Amino acid sequence: MEETVSEEKALRILVGKAGLDGHDRGAKIIARALRDAGFEVIYTGLHQTPDMIAEAAVQEDVDAIGLSILSGAHMTLFPAVMKALKARGAEDVSVFGGGIVPPDDIIALKQAGVKEIFTPGVSTQAIVEWIHNNVQPREGVV
């Protein structure tokens, strides 16, 4: 797995915390684990608005955004980030996430275009593997 990453251009992943939620244990662990797995990781820090996250994603030219939300506001914040990306012509950035998200909400978020939602107990290897299998480098970006 590490070999293929080092041969190709490493994927750039933005790990973001949207909304007022301060629980950053998960986001920081994921950011470190992705970095250790060879991805280029940008961590936004806490208390970001959806616009701030979309703007950072465009500025940093990332291939994917991983959002961590444990505050129950996922049904508002995920769609808001998708909308903010679209407004910047960056709807091809893959959005995935993790947090306390009930099963029904996961179905609804996936229908809205979120690629995957990881829930508590997932291993970091499983997330790394999912990214390798599902995130493509964005095309046409210089």
Place this chain on the structure above:
Amino acid sequence: MNKQEWLAQQYPKAEERTTRFSTLSDMEIEAIYTPDDQNGRDHAQDIGLPGEYPYTRGVYPNMYRGRLWTMRQFAGFGSPEDTNQRFKFLLAEGQTGLSTAFDMPVLMGYDADSDRSLGEVGREGVSVSSLEDMERLFADIPLDKVTTSMTVNCTASIILAMYFAMAEKRGIPLEKVGGTIQNDMLKEYIAQKEWICPPDPAVRIVADMIEFCAKKAPRWQAVSISGYHIREAGSTAVQELAFTLADGIGYVQAAVDRGLDVDEFAPRLSFFFNLHSDFLEEVAKLRAARRMWAKIMRERFGAKNPKSLLLRTHAQTSGASLTAQQPFNNVVRVAIQALAGVMGGVQSLHTNSMDETLALPTEQAVMVALRTQQVIAEESGVTNTIDPLGGSWAIEALTDKMETEAFVYIHRIDEIGGILRAIDIGYPQKEIADAAYRYQQQLDSREKVIVGVNKYAIPEERPMDILKIGHDVEERQVERVRKVKRERDSAVARERLGRVHAAARNGDNLMPHLIEAVKNHVTLGEISDVYREVFGVYRDPAWL
């Protein structure tokens, strides 16, 4: 034969089932502890008796043979009426104190109608923007009889002002109002990360509240020095112990620096610790905490009143230890953790509900959690004798080890120049993040086990019924705060808010001005805006 000889000659080391035994926090633990582990420990001086220095065995002479701990379930969701109903349910079921969870907008200083609150109103706690909301939240609750704990930090001064204003409006003198407000800002920068302004002004507001309560509301505990969130953020037990006491040192120093006599306020300081599943480690941690605080208060601050030396603590079972997988297993985890709290001599306890990794708890799940405490209290028999694990070679050795290792951290923080400076350079934050990452790696490699997650997993699970918060809560709360702002005497509200602004600038104690402001319908978000303007906004340094 002494311990070393026995281990060398008799103990079948080669047949051990693993190469290294360690606690959940990865502290190495020996095969056996014996009298050889006393290391010069003097029973009278280092362990003593309950209610006597250094309080290793408990802060009161009779402990649970006198009064049981306060059963205090943390509750808050949706509208103030929703939570008020849950409070009444809990009191009816035998709970003995209230504990309030506020939503994210309250915790970050925004009214329900702020853009920043969108989607967050009432989701992770109860929504409160104005004194009117507070009055709905505590409707029919006798404020002079039930003690209330409120978990709120950067806006604690405003919420406490609302609580006191409500009591005064009901004709209850502040001397009769008892409770606790978390108000521990230092641990916010370290772990929980809900803040408005930078650490220096935040600690000034905390000191205002300590001073105000010491003088006007002597039954109110103005700060609950909290290790809970430090541990949930991934620290080890030793780090939880060390950083919590270091924060305590920070507050005591701040109050002493403004000229307060340590014995005037220290008896009203209280603590809040976490309870994870490693039973022995948790019991040792709580015993070490009491002994360390007594030493710190006596030796470092010269406290003379014995009450200043007491580490009285609330504890909560660990949310982070609960699993979404096979959630009924959480009932067992909570029982073990709660038992550790009781064996560790806590004064107040919250037991988590089995469904808390999925959503806020249902009434049924809360009931099982409360019953868990009642079974420990009234069936298990552990409350009949004081500190029943005291004198166990293992427990005493682990208590000593906890203390020694935690004091190493505290000395390191002293060398850095105190806890504020340590936070500035990210020292505790990075130590915790490193520990959290190490533990995750141990889980990923299955070196540490979580039953039902990385071992004994089952493929398909039946979903549980969970509590859902409707979107109508947000709409209603937004409309309510707008109505308050429309209908109040805006000239008076503006003038009172101006006084808060002036006090924030000139260093006057904020509390009396806040009470006047909220009585005149100034909202939580408006006062927080003043804090943002006068003190500035703290930004996450985003250390990885």
